[in-house]
Amino acid sequence: MNRGIDYFGLFLRIFLGCVFAYSGYTKLMEPIAQTEAAIVQYEVIPYVFVPWIARIFPWIEMILGCFLLLGYAVRLSALGVSGLSTGFIGLILLNYMMTGKMLEDCGCFGEGSFIHFSAAQILVVDLISLIFALFLVLRKKHILSLDGILLKN
Numbered sequence: 740m741n742r743g744i745d746y747f748g749l750f751l752r753i754f755l756g757c758v759f760a761y762s763g764y765t766k767l768m769e770p771i772a773q774t775e776a777a778i779v780q781y782e783v784i785p786y787v788f789v790p791w792i793a794r795i796f797p798w799i800e801m802i803l804g805c806f807l808l809l810g811y812a813v814r815l816s817a818l819g820v821s822g823l824s825t826g827f828i829g830l831i832l833l834n835y836m837m838t839g840k841m842l843e844d845c846g847c848f849g850e851g852s853f854i855h856f857s858a859a860q861i862l863v864v865d866l867i868s869l870i871f872a873l874f875l876v877l878r879k880k881h882i883l884s885l886d887g888i889l890l891k892n
Contacts, residue, residue, distance in 0.1 A: 745882045751871040752807050752881060755820055758868065760804025765849035766797035777846025781834045799823070807875075810884020817875035824869040831858050831865070 766774045774793040778784060784792065800823065806816040827847070835841055835858070842858040856864065881887060 745880075748875060748878050749882055751875055752810065752813060752817075752884070755817070755868060755871055755875070756804045756807030756809075758804065758864075759800045759820055759823070760808060761852075761854075762848050763797040763799070763801025763804060765852040766793075767801065769849050769851050773850045774846070777849075780842060780846065781830055782838060783830060783833050796823075810881055810886050811889075813881045813884055813886050814876050814878070817872045821869055821872035821876060824865045824872060827865045828862060828869065831862050834858070 771790075771793055774797065775789050778789050778792055779786065799819070803816045803819045803823070806812055807820070831841075831845070845856050845858045845861040847856060847861050848854045875881070
């Protein structure tokens with residue numbers, strides 16, 4: 740195997756793990772009403788689903804991010820991250836098509852975070868995340884991972 744590609748995959752795994760773990764964590768550490776308000780601002784999702792999404796998605800983000808950081812179920816976790824990134828891209832684009840404007844703050848990292856992106860900025864981040872995640876999905880082995888330790892023959 741090519742060591743350069745192995746270390747590049749390790750970098751991508753850590754990068755995505757940090758982004759998603761931090762995103763989920765910051766939303767979990769604030770009142771649920773703030774996460775609900777961030778979702779409602781997109782004016783796309785029916786309000787009946789907002790409380791459920793606000794309670795479930797931060798956990799999914801944090802768990803997938805932690806799995807990537809640990810290197811546990813990397814391909815499956817990366818597939819989950821690619822699904823989330825695709826959903827976020829769709830949400831941003833659908834909001835733009837329906838309202839004709841991009842949001843000033845995407846709400847992706849919660850109110851209390853030191854990271855704040857506009858919807859246009861996070862669209863780029865989500866596109867990059869999608870590409871990175873798909874790279875990880877296609878790799879069969881990941882260095883410095885729990886998968887590597889647990890699946891040794």
